[in-house]
Amino acid sequence: MANSPMKERPLSPHLSIYKPMLTMMMSIVHRITGIGLYFGMALFVWWLFSAAHSQSYFDFVQGFVGSWFGRLVLFGFTWALVHHALGGLRHLLWDTGRGFDLVRIEWMARATIAGSVTLTLLIWIAAYAAR
Amino acid sequence: MSMRTPLSKVRGLGSAKSGTEHFWHQRLTAVANIPLVIFLIWFCVSKVGADRAEMAAALSNPLVALMLVFTIISVTWHMRLGMQVVIEDYIHSEGSKLICLLGNTFFSLAVALTGLFAVLKISFGG
Numbered sequence: 001m002a003n004s005p006m007k008e009r010p011l012s013p014h015l016s017i018y019k020p021m022l023t024m025m026m027s028i029v030h031r032i033t034g035i036g037l038y039f040g041m042a043l044f045v046w047w048l049f050s051a052a053h054s055q056s057y058f059d060f061v062q063g064f065v066g067s068w069f070g071r072l073v074l075f076g077f078t079w080a081l082v083h084h085a086l087g088g089l090r091h092l093l094w095d096t097g098r099g100f101d102l103v104r105i106e107w108m109a110r111a112t113i114a115g116s117v118t119l120t121l122l123i124w125i126a127a128y129a130a131r
Numbered sequence: 132m133s134m135r136t137p138l139s140k141v142r143g144l145g146s147a148k149s150g151t152e153h154f155w156h157q158r159l160t161a162v163a164n165i166p167l168v169i170f171l172i173w174f175c176v177s178k179v180g181a182d183r184a185e186m187a188a189a190l191s192n193p194l195v196a197l198m199l200v201f202t203i204i205s206v207t208w209h210m211r212l213g214m215q216v217v218i219e220d221y222i223h224s225e226g227s228k229l230i231c232l233l234g235n236t237f238f239s240l241a242v243a244l245t246g247l248f249a250v251l252k253i254s255f256g257g
Contacts, residue, residue, distance in 0.1 A: 035217065038210045042238075044175065045203070045246040051186045052249035058183045066180045074179060078172055085168050088161050095158060127176040 026109045030087040033080040040077040078123060083116035153212060160209035167202040174199070187253055196254035203246040211239035 018024065050061035064070045090108050093099045099108065133140075144150050174195070178186060190196050218231045 031217065034210070034213050038214055041206060041210060041246075042242050044171075045242050045249070048199075048249040048253075049245050051183055051190075052252040055183055058186075062181070062183075071179065074175060078176065081168055081172060085165065088164070092158065092161060123172060123176060127179075130177070131180075 022109050023105055026087065026112065030084060033084040033087075036080045037077070037084060040073075040080065043073070043077070075120070075124065079116060079120040082119045082123075083112065086112045086115050086119075153215075157209065157212045160205045160212070163201070163205040164209055167198070167205055170198050171202050171206075190250060190253040191256070193254070196250055199250045200247060203243055203250070207239045207243035207246075210242075211235060214239070 047061055047065055050058045065074065090099070090112065093108075099105065142150075174189075178189065181189075190199070214235045215232060218228060218235060222228045222231055
């Protein structure tokens with residue numbers, strides 16, 4: 001198999017021929033946020049590690065996290081986390097065999113976007129209000 | 132007449148060598164992640180500008196340290212499974228796929244162990 005010469009084989013219709021639809025974009029975004037969070041977790045652990053390492057190293061990392069760019073990354077991380085979590089809830093519902101009718105699928109997709117943006121903003125407003 | 136051993140028949144896995152563990156662990160960690168992620172967001176956002184003493188004080192609370200331990204384990208397990216699917220979907224040559232799958236395991240383990248070590252060290256007073 002691995003050694004057989006590659007032949008030009010007909011491919012079934014793929015991404016590029018479909019009109020982008022909300023549910024399809026949600027599926028793609030779920031995967032992209034997952035990949036983002038994968039690397040985001042490394043940043044989170046880097047931050048914890050710096051606190052375990054030394055004062056000077058922690059100051060360096062916290063300086064980055066606390067900067068406008070660091071806060072932007074953390075804001076994106078928060079949104080990705082909320083969005084992926086809400087998308088995950090939909091998947092858990094689908095795992096039970098429920099929620100597959102078109103009306104509900106469309107409704108849940110919209111609710112996920114609205115929910116992830118609203119919750120992320122609320123989290124940050126609450127965090128800034130609390131300090 | 133079947134050439135399969137009785138053990139292989141009982142396992143019922145065939146040439147795939149594994150069964151539903153991947154699917155099940157993905158769901159198991161997904162459910163665990165729901166409360167853990169809420170905690171993780173709270174922890175991150177509330178400690179953005181904190182100094183080191185504040186971090187140490189937060190982690191000296193065993194509940195906070197334990198929640199971080201749970202979160203790191205569940206999340207890194209979940210992300211390894213997820214990235215494995217992404218790799219298997221997009222990387223088709225056997226060699227690169229194997230290297231990516233190895234890298235995925237090493238990366239996830241490194242993130243997990245670094246995080247756990249840091250949390251425990253700070254929590255134990257270091």
